[in-house]
Amino acid sequence: MTADPAPVPPPADLPKNSFGATPDPWIAAARLDYGADRTLASAVRDQVVHVATAPERDRVEEKLLAALASPDARPAGRAFLCEMLALAGSARSVPALAALLRDPATSDAGRYALEAIPGPEATAALRDALAVLAGPARAGVVGSLAARGEEVRS
Amino acid sequence: MSAPLTRRAFLRRSSLAVVAPLIVPSRVLGQAAPSRRIAVGIVGCGNIADSHFEALLGRPDDVRIVAVCDVDRVRVEAALARVNRAYGDAGCRGHGDFRELNRRPDVDAVFICTPDHWHALVGIDAARQGKDIYVEKPLTLTIREGRALVEAVRKHGRVAQHGTQHRSMKRFRDAAEYVRSGGLGRLERIDCFIPPNNRHVGATWEPEPVPPGLDWDRWLGPAPWRPYSAFGCHYNFRFIADSAYGQVTNWGAHYLDIAQWALDRDASGPVAVEGRGQFPASGLFTTATRVDFTVHYAGGVPVTCRTRHEGGGTVRFVGERGWVDIARGRMSASDPRLLREMQAPGKAVSLPVSDDHHDNFFASMRSRQRPIADVELGHRTTTVCNLGQIAMVLGRRLQWDPAREEFVGDEMANRLRGRAMRAPWSLA
Numbered sequence: 142m143t144a145d146p147a148p149v150p151p152p153a154d155l156p157k158n159s160f161g162a163t164p165d166p167w168i169a170a171a172r173l174d175y176g177a178d179r180t181l182a183s184a185v186r187d188q189v190v191h192v193a194t195a196p197e198r199d200r201v202e203e204k205l206l207a208a209l210a211s212p213d214a215r216p217a218g219r220a221f222l223c224e225m226l227a228l229a230g231s232a233r234s235v236p237a238l239a240a241l242l243r244d245p246a247t248s249d250a251g252r253y254a255l256e257a258i259p260g261p262e263a264t265a266a267l268r269d270a271l272a273v274l275a276g277p278a279r280a281g282v283v284g285s286l287a288a289r290g291e292e293v294r295s
Numbered sequence: 296m297s298a299p300l301t302r303r304a305f306l307r308r309s310s311l312a313v314v315a316p317l318i319v320p321s322r323v324l325g326q327a328a329p330s331r332r333i334a335v336g337i338v339g340c341g342n343i344a345d346s347h348f349e350a351l352l353g354r355p356d357d358v359r360i361v362a363v364c365d366v367d368r369v370r371v372e373a374a375l376a377r378v379n380r381a382y383g384d385a386g387c388r389g390h391g392d393f394r395e396l397n398r399r400p401d402v403d404a405v406f407i408c409t410p411d412h413w414h415a416l417v418g419i420d421a422a423r424q425g426k427d428i429y430v431e432k433p434l435t436l437t438i439r440e441g442r443a444l445v446e447a448v449r450k451h452g453r454v455a456q457h458g459t460q461h462r463s464m465k466r467f468r469d470a471a472e473y474v475r476s477g478g479l480g481r482l483e484r485i486d487c488f489i490p491p492n493n494r495h496v497g498a499t500w501e502p503e504p505v506p507p508g509l510d511w512d513r514w515l516g517p518a519p520w521r522p523y524s525a526f527g528c529h530y531n532f533r534f535i536a537d538s539a540y541g542q543v544t545n546w547g548a549h550y551l552d553i554a555q556w557a558l559d560r561d562a563s564g565p566v567a568v569e570g571r572g573q574f575p576a577s578g579l580f581t582t583a584t585r586v587d588f589t590v591h592y593a594g595g596v597p598v599t600c601r602t603r604h605e606g607g608g609t610v611r612f613v614g615e616r617g618w619v620d621i622a623r624g625r626m627s628a629s630d631p632r633l634l635r636e637m638q639a640p641g642k643a644v645s646l647p648v649s650d651d652h653h654d655n656f657f658a659s660m661r662s663r664q665r666p667i668a669d670v671e672l673g674h675r676t677t678t679v680c681n682l683g684q685i686a687m688v689l690g691r692r693l694q695w696d697p698a699r700e701e702f703v704g705d706e707m708a709n710r711l712r713g714r715a716m717r718a719p720w721s722l723a
Contacts, residue, residue: 277719284721
């Protein structure tokens with residue numbers, strides 16, 4: 142019987158681990174910038190569009206909302222997350238989206254999701270925003286309400 | 296009985312005919328009036344408008360381009376120079392805002408040659424202003440926009456031609472008649488091939504300064520905001536899903552349109568769709584680099600739409616007697632006799648004849664009849680493109696109710712029938 146050869150030690154200058162930690166794609170999606178690599182955001186998209194059950198959708202929505210609340214969310218990332226909430230969001234997303242809607246700087250992103258989310262909560266959020274928005278942002282809300290089949294008095 | 300007063304004679308007698316030619320919209324004076332010349336405005340002066348400029352400027356005196364519009368001042372000026380040089384005067388005027396053009400009382404017809412995300416808004420506004428419209432394909436970006444445009448056209452009694460000019464080409468009419476007449480025996484399937492999508496531009500891109508003369512905010516219009524980049528603007532917009540669905544809504548709109556025609560589904564559509572696309576995980580372009588979807592019709596045959604890297608776009612009808620393959624520039628068949636039969640007159644089914652898409656549009660404007668590629672069938676064809684896109688995005692089989700224009704039992708798919716527009720734009 143032959144003895145196993147003694148293990149060869151690694152060269153002293155080889156890093157123990159040349160790979161970084163795998164980034165959390167949800168956080169990476171929130172930090173997305175225009176023009177940046179969006180591979181991790183695409184991984185998020187894959188998870189969103191492939192939800193098959195109500196619990197899965199709840200989990201995905203929770204992840205999206207957590208990412209949206211990230212303090213270092215970027216405009217491109219926020220727009221992406223709202224695009225995903227337009228697909229998978231429910232009444233649970235409405236408070237966070239309503240806050241975006243009321244800020245002219247983020248109004249389009251919030252409305253992108255709110256217009257698509259069925260139910261009275263999203264309609265109420267849009268109607269409430271009419272009282273605080275003006276100009277183009279308000280016109281956008283009027284259009285979203287009309288798209289949902291709601292009557293709006295100008 | 297006096298001779299009809301020609302346009303030229305009218306102008307000679309008119310004290311108003313001084314520097315610029317007087318264009319009186321044909322609807323004002325009626326069809327027997329001296330001005331039966333149709334005044335055209337063109338919105339969007341890029342790549343797709345080129346063929347319209349060339350054809351319209353080469354026409355006899357029955358049509359005149361009186362207005363051009365683009366959010367890129369360089370393009371407006373180039374279009375103006377081209378038109379006025381061709382006519383030898385300064386009668387054409389330029390605009391940066393389509394609403395100005397749509398409100399000109401001397402414009403009869405508006406050609407919509409903008410990026411796809413603008414089609415519905417420009418078209419609906421034009422219809423409300425009493426203009427007839429020629430809308431480049433796809434009719435609109437989304438299904439919801441398409442239905443809104445159809446309703447606006449009907450409500451205001453306008454003529455609207457969809458820019459699927461294959462409907463005015465004999466070979467495609469022959470094919471549709473041949474298939475409907477049972478020339479191939481029992482039809483087994485229809486295969487639409489489209490060229491590859493996107494150029495590869497890398498996983499990242501750099502925002503760039505907006506070039507002088509380009510109103511980038513207006514270019515984006517209802518599309519989500521993003522910074523300008525040269526690759527993300529003229530022409531290449533079609534590979535960015537905020538604006539278009541790549542070759543699905545480019546060449547696919549043409550060939551799927553002929554499939555719909557051959558299946559006699561111009562007022563209806565498929566009942567199911569399934570697809571698997573390959574989408575770039577990163578980079579500026581977001582439409583599928585490999586398209587592969589199939590729509591199914593009630594009691595009918597499957598229609599596929601797939602990317603083909605060699606051979607370009609085409610529509611192939613496969614039946615129990617063989618196949619015929621029809622492209623804009625060539626035809627082939629499993630047996631040459633099938634092509635001869637297909638092109639022969641006297642088939643059991645005869646379809647309306649149009650041999651020129653522009654002629655047909657202008658004749659329809661005068662007769663107030665629906666054109667060969669009426670807005671409704673344009674919407675139905677564009678819907679098929681949208682169904683394929685949505686199925687590829689979601690990666691699952693979807694049931695579609697063509698009467699209600701909604702997916703059955705898939706809320707996420709239904710949400711993808713429309714999208715919110717960037718403020719202040721809306722369909723309202």
